Amino acid sequence: MSNVLQISPRLWQLKMGMVNSFLLTTDDGLLLIDAGWPGQAEKIFSAVRESGHTPRDIRHLLLTHGHIDHAGSAAEVQRRTGAQTYAHAIELELITIPAIVYRLLIKPGGTKYEPVTIDHVLQNGELLAIASDIEIIHSPGHCAGQVVLLLRNDGVLIAGDLCSNIMGLSYSVLNEDISLARETLLRVAKYPFDRAVFGHGKPLNNRANQRLKERFSDPKLR
Ligand SMILES: [Zn+2]
Ligand SMILES: [Zn+2]
Structure with missing residues (x-):
């Protein structure tokens, strides 16, 4: 079974088992969005090859x-790969916790992954320099520093864990603040996009913002 699904002329969904990454062609090489569980780099690279x-x-x-x-x-x-890395400021503590702390305190318990240095801190409303129609939307609720990406020219939202679409649209598991997640979902749904793709589950292929x-x-949905 294929691990790759082409979403638009420049966007591919890479299925990493229970989670999806996304690959986008830009003015400056490839942009990978999300990097799976620990130990999945080889799986990501083989899906990248499969996408051509x-x-x-x-x-x-x-x-x-x-x-x-x-x-x-x-x-x-x-x-x-030597890739430049991007994330929202609020996530930095989780992502970049010093390697020494990771090795001494966290790795033995297996609850944390290897930290990575972030080169570029994302701002709400920012347009990516490498693909200037792509807007960063800060989307707190599932976690405080989540961002989603609006591909204006494609009419596609890369929704991360804003919600999931495994057995239909539902809230992601382990939301930090579900009422904020709902507020954010309704705010993001006002943007113009026809399709949405998710960290978990299948693409939503038409009228995605409306749906x-x-x-x-x-408000009673949980
Ligand atoms: Zn997730
Ligand atoms: Zn998550």
Whole structure:
């Protein structure tokens, strides 16, 4: 079964088992969005090859947020490709915890992944220099420093863990603040996009903004 799904002429979904990464062609090589669980770098690279690209052309690595299933292999991907890394300021503590602290305190318990240095701190409303129609939308709730990406020219939202679409649209598991997550979902649903892709689950292929609004308007939904 293929691990790759082409979403638009420049965007591919890479299925890493329980989590998705995304690959985008830009004005400056490839942008990888999220880097799976720890130990998945090779799996990511083989999906990149399957999409018709070369892993060494990954010049940029953006983390939607710092959870272990999205940033777990970021350090290895960064080491093997030399990619510039991007994340929101609020996630930095989780992503970049000093290596010595990681080795001494955390790794034995296995609850933390290898830290990675972040080169570029993302701002809400920022347009990416390497793909100037792509807007960063700060999307707190699931976690405080999550960002999602609006690909204006494609009408696609890369939604991270804003919500999931595994067995239909639902809240992501382990939200820090579910009422803030809902507020953010309804705010993001006002942007213009027809399709949405998620860290967990299948793409939503038409009227995606409208369907997010309909689904999460009910305050009793949990
Ligand atoms: Zn998450
Ligand atoms: Zn996740």
